Amino acid sequence: MVAVFVLAVFLFIIAADIIVLKFQGKKHPAFATAIPQYGSSIHDENDISIPSDIIISKGHTWIKFGRDGLADIGIDAFGAAALGKMSVVKCADEGKEIKKGEIIFEGSYGDKTVKFLSPVNGFVKAVNSNIIGKKISGPYEMWGIKLITDSKENKRQFLSGNEAQNWMKNEFIRLKSFIENFTPDTGLAGVTMYDGGKLSDELASSFTAEAIANFEKEFLSL
Amino acid sequence: MLKENGILFDVTLCVGCGSCYKKCKEVNSLPQANNDFLKDHLSNNTYTVVEQYDKLYTRKLCMHCNEPACASVCLVGAIKKSPTGAVVYDGDKCIGCRYCMQACPHKVPRYEWSSTKPRIRKCIMCNNRVQEGKLPGCAEICPTEATLFGNIDKLIEVAKNRLKDNPEKYYQHIYGLEEAGGSHVLIISPVPFEQLGYVSKLPKESMPEFTMRAMEKIPSVVVGGGVFLSAMYWLTKRKNQIAKEEKNNTHGN
Amino acid sequence: MKINEILKPTFWKVVSVIIVTIGLVSTFYRFTRGLGATTNLHDMAPWGLWIGFDFLGVGLAAAGFTIAATVHIFHLHKYEPMVRPAILTAFIGYSIVVCLLVVDLGRPENFWHPLVMWNIHSVMFEITWCLICYTTVLILEFAPVVLEKFNLTAPIKYLRIISIPVVIAGVLFSTLHQSSFGSLYLIVPGKLHPLWYSSLLPVHFYISCIASGLSMIIFESFLIARAFPKDEGFHHTELKMNILSGASFAVLVALIAGFLLKSYDFINNGKISLLIKPSAETYLFYLEIITGTIVPISLLSFKKFREDKKWLYIISICVISGLILNRLNVSITGLIASSGVNYFPSFDEISITAMLVVLGVFAFRIVAKNFHLFEAAESHETVKERI
Numbered sequence: 031m032v033a034v035f036v037l038a039v040f041l042f043i044i045a046a047d048i049i050v051l052k053f054q055g056k057k058h059p060a061f062a063t064a065i066p067q068y069g070s071s072i073h074d075e076n077d078i079s080i081p082s083d084i085i086i087s088k089g090h091t092w093i094k095f096g097r098d099g100l101a102d103i104g105i106d107a108f109g110a111a112a113l114g115k116m117s118v119v120k121c122a123d124e125g126k127e128i129k130k131g132e133i134i135f136e137g138s139y140g141d142k143t144v145k146f147l148s149p150v151n152g153f154v155k156a157v158n159s160n161i162i163g164k165k166i167s168g169p170y171e172m173w174g175i176k177l178i179t180d181s182k183e184n185k186r187q188f189l190s191g192n193e194a195q196n197w198m199k200n201e202f203i204r205l206k207s208f209i210e211n212f213t214p215d216t217g218l219a220g221v222t223m224y225d226g227g228k229l230s231d232e233l234a235s236s237f238t239a240e241a242i243a244n245f246e247k248e249f250l251s252l
Numbered sequence: 253m254l255k256e257n258g259i260l261f262d263v264t265l266c267v268g269c270g271s272c273y274k275k276c277k278e279v280n281s282l283p284q285a286n287n288d289f290l291k292d293h294l295s296n297n298t299y300t301v302v303e304q305y306d307k308l309y310t311r312k313l314c315m316h317c318n319e320p321a322c323a324s325v326c327l328v329g330a331i332k333k334s335p336t337g338a339v340v341y342d343g344d345k346c347i348g349c350r351y352c353m354q355a356c357p358h359k360v361p362r363y364e365w366s367s368t369k370p371r372i373r374k375c376i377m378c379n380n381r382v383q384e385g386k387l388p389g390c391a392e393i394c395p396t397e398a399t400l401f402g403n404i405d406k407l408i409e410v411a412k413n414r415l416k417d418n419p420e421k422y423y424q425h426i427y428g429l430e431e432a433g434g435s436h437v438l439i440i441s442p443v444p445f446e447q448l449g450y451v452s453k454l455p456k457e458s459m460p461e462f463t464m465r466a467m468e469k470i471p472s473v474v475v476g477g478g479v480f481l482s483a484m485y486w487l488t489k490r491k492n493q494i495a496k497e498e499k500n501n502t503h504g505n
Numbered sequence: 506m507k508i509n510e511i512l513k514p515t516f517w518k519v520v521s522v523i524i525v526t527i528g529l530v531s532t533f534y535r536f537t538r539g540l541g542a543t544t545n546l547h548d549m550a551p552w553g554l555w556i557g558f559d560f561l562g563v564g565l566a567a568a569g570f571t572i573a574a575t576v577h578i579f580h581l582h583k584y585e586p587m588v589r590p591a592i593l594t595a596f597i598g599y600s601i602v603v604c605l606l607v608v609d610l611g612r613p614e615n616f617w618h619p620l621v622m623w624n625i626h627s628v629m630f631e632i633t634w635c636l637i638c639y640t641t642v643l644i645l646e647f648a649p650v651v652l653e654k655f656n657l658t659a660p661i662k663y664l665r666i667i668s669i670p671v672v673i674a675g676v677l678f679s680t681l682h683q684s685s686f687g688s689l690y691l692i693v694p695g696k697l698h699p700l701w702y703s704s705l706l707p708v709h710f711y712i713s714c715i716a717s718g719l720s721m722i723i724f725e726s727f728l729i730a731r732a733f734p735k736d737e738g739f740h741h742t743e744l745k746m747n748i749l750s751g752a753s754f755a756v757l758v759a760l761i762a763g764f765l766l767k768s769y770d771f772i773n774n775g776k777i778s779l780l781i782k783p784s785a786e787t788y789l790f791y792l793e794i795i796t797g798t799i800v801p802i803s804l805l806s807f808k809k810f811r812e813d814k815k816w817l818y819i820i821s822i823c824v825i826s827g828l829i830l831n832r833l834n835v836s837i838t839g840l841i842a843s844s845g846v847n848y849f850p851s852f853d854e855i856s857i858t859a860m861l862v863v864l865g866v867f868a869f870r871i872v873a874k875n876f877h878l879f880e881a882a883e884s885h886e887t888v889k890e891r892i
């Protein structure tokens with residue numbers, strides 16, 4: 031009987047706490063629709079699966095070395111979704127030489143613009159004008175720039191396959207705490223950002239310029 | 253087993269006069285609690301009782317086990333098996349954890365619940381009197397010699413002879429000879445002992461045996477566990493290092 | 506902290522103050538009037554709620570050593586954020602246990618006797634010493650948190666050097682006393698109900714404490730997330746689901762191991778027939794096994810449930826409930842039949858227990874607010890591992 035009594039008290043306190051929280055208009059973290067890490071589209075298995083012929087740079091651009099010596103470069107799934115749906119604003123100019131670490135794309139999440147850096151040295155052969163101003167949907171199909179690059183480029187600094195996927199998963203986890211730390215109002219972040227498991231475009235608008243700079247430093251630097 | 257003493261109680265001889273009950277209170281200066289001694293039970297002021305089962309009378313008291321559970325569990329050694337055979341108690345050491353009460357297979361030790369300086373209370377086979385050369389109170393007063401005090405080996409002999417000489421009079425079992433590893437109080441009776449309210453079906457091993465089996469594994473657990481953990485510490489550290497080095501190699505810089 | 510913020514009454518603050526006040530009065534009575542007047546303990550039920558609660562407290566505080574071993578010995582640095590809360594929980598849990606033990610002792614003023622009067626054959630003696638040593642280990646393990654707050658780096662350096670031996674010692678001490686709580690009952694084969702009595706009791710206790718200690722940490726993560734929300738200025742208190750799911754997998758493994766052991770015990774000792782004997786004990790045994798083992802195992806087997814925080818919360822509550830039932834069944838229910846009396850704790854027993862639990866929670870809160878409990882200063886290894 032004592033066992034049942036103690037158990038009842040334990041369960042009673044848990045239940046009471048949930049009721050108390052309800053009166054205060056808050057939600058218990060176990061039942062709140064807070065930011066999920068698993069099972070939401072933000073890092074669905076589909077979203078982070080990476081085609082085998084593609085390698086990922088730590089600046090969240092992807093590269094595909096073609097047989098013709100040209101390298102297709104685009105923005106990866108993380109870049110395309112981190113702070114909302116991203117659209118490409120600007121690409122590096124055609125016919126120009128570009129160095130590793132120089133700005134290759136500018137993209138925007140809502141009203142905030144971020145810069146992506148070129149993962150390799152090369153010569154811009156072609157720019158995909160179709161993608162400018164559009165929201166990225168299938169990130170690995172939408173190349174942005176074709177580069178003539180020194181194919182002896184050290185491919186080891188890039189990630190591919192499983193390793194890339196794990197790293198990407200981790201990036202999303204890192205992103206989550208980043209967002210939590212930089213959103214002034216968690217309530218807002220919780221609801222708007224992952225509304226129904228989807229990212230909302232308004233998230234970026236709640237960020238300060240400083241937060242965006244931090245984001246570039248944390249996630250988009252090589 | 254030189255000077256070890258014990259008590260032999262013969263149910264067939266007990267007339268239920270209650271002298272042992274009263275004498276025990278007297279020699280241990282315990283307050284009188286109940287006018288009708290047959291209705292009393294073991295308590296913090298009663299070390300022994302006389303109980304009536306139909307026409308039979310029997311006594312309950314501490315069995316003074318050969319390997320007392322109460323003494324083996326007492327973490328400060330307040331209960332001890334004295335070389336005289338008695339299981340004695342030192343109230344100054346006791347911290348009052350009451351593990352002895354929990355452990356005793358015969359449910360004997362009682363506690364002074366109402367006191368703020370409580371002690372464990374149980375029959376101590378009048379150890380002080382015995383050392384002074386006197387008989388325990390109950391054995392001294394017993395008018396029919398139902399309670400006998402003496403060298404335990406001799407008492408076992410006596411008991412065995414009584415069973416052998418009068419097989420129709422006695423139930424052929426000496427309670428306390430083997431129960432819970434044997435004890436220094438032996439009881440013989442005309443009926444099976446569960447009919448007299450004794451704890452029957454006690455294992456033959458002494459109670460501390462059960463604990464010892466687990467306790468004796470402790471040194472090997474400590475040594476084995478220590479070695480295992482150190483090895484794991486070293487191995488996993490090494491594994492991480494190798495993984496890191498490999499990573500560094502594959503990524504260049 | 507502003508004074509009026511502390512004084513602002515919230516539901517739980519009011520409840521806590523009431524509980525502690527009543528508890529203090531009961532404590533006063535307990536020490537001035539003795540055990541008999543304030544508890545329902547008696548000669549046939551010498552151990553009651555307090556001892557049962559000690560069993561619980563120690564079982565639930567087990568995460569202190571499992572997590573420390575996982576991170577420092579097995580180098581799974583992912584679980585690093587759990588180390589500090591786990592060690593603090595263990596420390597507070599053990600403090601509650603020690604306080605309860607002292608309250609429960611008939612002669613509390615003699616509590617130091619085991620230090621000088623030894624009986625190495627007593628399980629209780631071994632437990633006492635393990636408790637003392639392990640509490641010391643916990644203090645050493647937690648000391649850096651306190652020292653770093655006051656910027657005392659020199660002693661931290663020395664603590665670093667001895668940290669691995671300390672962790673190993675902690676694991677060993679825990680292993681010993683966690684299992685020894687089971688050994689306590691080895692000496693009462695005739696008294697403890699055969700549903701629970703087994704010569705493997707120490708092993709049962711050890712395995713179940715691992716499962717429930719980890720569940721407790723999971724449960725506690727929810728409490729932390731609930732009690733220290735971001736909008737009150739706390740950081741790193743949010744649920745770290747990847748860690749919790751990992752820990753819940755370990756819970757699953759431990760539960761299965763415990764279940765297999767129990768099955769082996771029942772089959773091997775021919776105790777199966779006990780399962781169909783209708784009695785209060787049997788029902789409680791079923792309740793214990795179903796809530797504490799079967800339901801959690803079946804839920805945890807699905808990745809979906811392991812990674813869903815709502816379910817994880819419910820599962821952790823189940824496992825903890827199972828432990829509560831198990832320990833109290835062993836220490837109280839299982840002994841009722843043989844003692845022939847019924848025991849239910851008195852008001853004072855309950856209020857003193859409740860007071861100590863509330864004080865424990867309060868202590869946790871104070872430490873969490875004033876020390877870096879959640880943002881574990883990442884060890885070099887962690888940083889390096891992430892590259």
Ligand code: SF4
Binds near residue numbers: 317
């Ligand atoms: S009967 Fe009980 S109290 Fe007496 S010696 Fe044996 S174990 Fe100890």
Ligand code: SF4
Binds near residue numbers: 330348351352
């Ligand atoms: S109550 Fe006293 S005599 Fe009994 S085991 Fe505890 S310390 Fe020893």
Ligand code: SF4
Binds near residue numbers: 299377
């Ligand atoms: S031996 Fe002494 S203490 Fe024991 S019952 Fe007899 S008179 Fe009482």
